[in-house]
Amino acid sequence: MGDWTNATPTSTTAGILRPEELAQRTTLERYAAGPGLQRWVENYWVLGWDLPPGTAHASQVLPHPACTLSVERGNPRPETQGQPVVLTGVVTRRFDVALTGQAWVLGVKFRPGGLASLTGQSARPWRDAVLPARAAVPDRVIDRLEQVGPDLAGKECVALAEDALASLVAPDHPNDDRYDRLLTVLDDMLTDRSIVQVTQLEDRHALSSRGLQRLFHHYVGVGPKWVLARYRMHDAVSALDGGWTGSLTDLAHAHGWYDQAHFIRDFTALVGVPPSQYRSRRV
Template sequence: MRQRARADSRGILDPGRLLREVRFHRHLPEESLRPWVEHYWLIDWALTAPFEQRIVPHPAVNVVFLSAGDGPEAGDGPEAGEVAGVGRDLFTITLTGTGRVCGVQFRPGGFHPFWHRSVAELTGRRLPLPAGRLAGPAGRVCAGTDDDRCHALDTLLTGWAPGPDPAADEAVRLAEAIRTDRTVLRVDDFATRHDVPVRRLQRLFTEYVGVGPKWVIRRYRLQEAVEQAAGRPLNWAGLAADLGYSDQAHLVRDFTSVAGVSPAAYARSVH
């Protein structure tokens, strides 16, 4: 049985409804892939009515395989794969009928050893996977049990032969520090804390993460606000101060621009 990955709902708008409508699980990849891959995410659905899900994207590249259709078994439909760069805007998808998704969320900075080019060229884009990188065992990724699907993804990614990349390792480490330390609010302070010149930090993040460090800081802080709003009533002025905003109005503007609704409207909708 695969070990489950982290269970937070960061980036998922109305996570409670998602879990009521579809089967959603995360699993860790095999050990050798974990320096670059955050987790695999698997979704299965059999819906009687269309279901729309909205996501505030992480600063991460995803490789996604979709098998959808009206066949008797989930995963029997035609399968397509794509690479999704860092999304700057709210991502919305509508699911219908039956289907499966098998996704790979890379760590911020972790896709470069597989892509071998600047990840910035993928930012804001979703591209079909090159034919030579598409097929898993027996040509399919979404068929079978969770273990079967994870094994297919392990085989696929190890076949891409990622190599040592010290700069990617550094980018992964720095992005993880931003994600886990809510006191990180300013690029210059973060650069000083990690003894990295600001200009080098900016070049590293653009090349390996696909967006700059300021964007990563703001996105992680906004995802934290979204997650907290789904859990309990909030003191928005206090949260704005905690997340480094000059005032509550600034947080409200950023939240609304990313989530598509105001913080108050979102909190009412999930509660």
């Protein structure tokens, strides 16, 4: 087994639209996964907010190609059937949540494919799904996660979550070579920005088109072309949030789009406004 400390280096705010606005209305803490779970878990986060009555904040995220387990206290979502531990699969569209009142969330962000590898299940049925986590995760894990809440410090909550998830990693847990291969492909996507076509990955990793598709659909829940496009869109949005001053044509070319028109169509379809409007914050 390799050292997965930085296997998928996506532990950033990439994907959060207008992160500075979210920071003004919430508190957010991130924690690294412990060494026993780094192969599957990317990080933990604790988000809390307490908004005055009658006010709301529209949180908008372009999610990563990863599943999340969350413990949610306050503002229950109808899909969760009142259960506090929630599984959110890979979301292929912009993910919008209205933050109101007072609430608290502990999130476990898995590496792409991590939850599927830990549970031995396919991630494909979880795509675009929000459901009670008991539908996919053993009760012993859920029972432990239900012990966390805002009355505990963030580090205590993370320690409890680590203990709960560690029960899935038995001493005789089989080495999942296919998952290791997936992580290697993902690492290339994230560290080599010159990769803008799936065929480049097929050639580099000696995988057929069908083989690569099956690998991604089982572990991640979506195909490799979608994942690559989402990472490049994260890069483009992060550049705009960081104060990009160049032309949109240069931005498009820098992140794999061959023409500005195609980039604008993709950006608008996902983010909801054209990149020029997003940059000027006129929404």
